[in-house]
Amino acid sequence: MIEMQIKPIETEEELLGKAAVHYLGWQQAYGGLIEPGHLITRQKALEIARNSRQKVLIAKTGGQVIGFIGYGRYRGEDLQNTGEIYGLYIFREYYGQKVGYRLMNRAVEALGQFPRIVLWVFKDNERAIRFYQRYGFRFDGTEMPFAVEPRLIECRMILQTGKDDRK
Numbered sequence: 001m002i003e004m005q006i007k008p009i010e011t012e013e014e015l016l017g018k019a020a021v022h023y024l025g026w027q028q029a030y031g032g033l034i035e036p037g038h039l040i041t042r043q044k045a046l047e048i049a050r051n052s053r054q055k056v057l058i059a060k061t062g063g064q065v066i067g068f069i070g071y072g073r074y075r076g077e078d079l080q081n082t083g084e085i086y087g088l089y090i091f092r093e094y095y096g097q098k099v100g101y102r103l104m105n106r107a108v109e110a111l112g113q114f115p116r117i118v119l120w121v122f123k124d125n126e127r128a129i130r131f132y133q134r135y136g137f138r139f140d141g142t143e144m145p146f147a148v149e150p151r152l153i154e155c156r157m158i159l160q161t162g163k164d165d166r167k
Contacts, residue, residue, distance in 0.1 A: 003061060004059050004060060004102070005060045006058070006103060007058060008058070009049075009058055014065055015050065017058065018058055019046040019048070019049040021065055021066065021067055021068055021091060022040065022089055023040055023042045025090065025091070028092045029127075029128070033125065034149055034152065038148045038149050052070065055071050055072050055107075055110065056068055056069070057069050057103060057107060057110075059094075061094075066090060066094050066099060067091065067099045068103070069087065069104065070088075071083065071086060071111055072084060074118055076118075079116070082117065083113075083116070083117040083118070084117065085107060085118070088103060088104065100131060108161070115160065115163040116160050116161060117158070117159045118140075118157065119132065119156070119157055120144075120155065120156055120157075121155055121157060122155075123153040123154070124152070129157075132157050135159070136159050137157035137158060137159045138157060138158060139157055140156055141156075142155070142156040143155050
């Protein structure tokens with residue numbers, strides 16, 4: 001396992017690193033799924049990094065940002081008292097080295113007050129689905145078309161945390 005630090009973004013360099021992971025993460029993860037014109041641009045990734053109100057943790061090794069996770073309160077209206085993983089992206093060369101697992105652990109810990117945590121994953125993103133299933137997420141049957149490319153279906157997965165569900 002590589003030595004890395006999991007932390008909030010604190011510097012401009014880390015913010016730029018998070019944006020780079022977001023941009024390249026989209027290219028690497030969705031290059032065969034999403035039409036090239038619908039992939040996130042460098043500018044959009046930087047805009048999201050600068051304007052995002054979500055909580056974000058980055059993974060760094062050797063001073064380089066190699067992954068990030070965004071999380072917070074569930075944005076949907078159908079589930080109350082629920083947390084959400086908004087995004088988890090890692091540079092491909094770090095796949096299989098526990099970067100995603102360690103980021104997920106920290107986000108789940110930060111969302112510890114919620115009895116369940118949800119995330120959305122493309123139905124065809126088999127690698128991500130396998131990771132989330134190994135972590136304990138399960139499909140709940142909820143699906144929706146992806147906003148910018150409706151032929152793609154996003155599926156909701158839920159992790160039951162074992163906390164009391166006090167609404």
